[in-house]
Amino acid sequence: MDFTGIYENENFYKHKNIEWLDFRELQGVYGYCSQQARKSIEDKIKDLSPEGIHFIDSGNFHYVSEFWIEKIKQSFILVVFDHHSDMVQPLFDNILSCGSWILNSIENNVYLKKIILIGIDEKQVSLIPKHQDKVLYLKNDDLENLEVWKKIDDLLHRYPLYISIDKDVLSKRVVQTDWDQGSMQLIEFKILLAYLFKNSHTIGVDICGECANEVGLLNEIKEDDVFNKKILSFLKEEEN
Secondary structure (H helix, E strand, O other): OEOOOHHHHOOOOOOOOOOOOEOOOOOOOOOEEOHHHHHHHHHHHOOOOOOEEEEOOOHHHOOHHHHHHOOOOOOEEEEEEOOOOOOOOOOOOOOEEOOOHHHHHHHHOOOEEEEEEEEEOHHHHOOOOOOOOOEEEEEOOOOOOHHHHHHHHHHHOOOOEEEEEEHHHEOOOOOOOOOOOOOEOHHHHHHHHHHHHHHOOEEEEEEEOOOOOOHHHHHHHHHHHHHHHHHHHHHHHHHO
């Protein structure tokens, strides 16, 4: 899903069986999604399955994950790797944004049984609505919380899952995004993903967090490309 043109500067997907969706001319999509833009995006993916691996450009378009999980018509859990909660109440009612899409999904998706946030920043925890019993989280500095993992393990054996990845959960030493980032290392990330794949059926995966598509960021774009190639290869191995 190409919103900024950045994927034209990357090679990780070449020689793969892909579906290219061009949204570069679409207005009302950057950070927030207008109703008109939402309809255009949903129309373009209406015949596509939530299964598979979806690359959805920068974190400013993370709300697109909501459109993919709306296609799931069975009980499921959503696992989100993200440095942010994405559960901020929007300034205006009914406005979908990259910072509110999880909250919106909780309120509107009847098939969504639980949200698991992995790598969330300590300061973001306070943004999770109080008494939100649909949310489990592992903080950036407490990824080995056994109490939470016991609950997650139980859920993995009861429901299939959809995985949404924002690369800002990772350390800047791994990859550069255009948002503030966490400290997760690549090996930690792979171990957690492998655990999820092993213990439940994964319906689909989406990945955002590309850096800005700017001439001065060619090194960062190259890092994005290398990371995307690694994670695509890893995910395809785990699928098998």
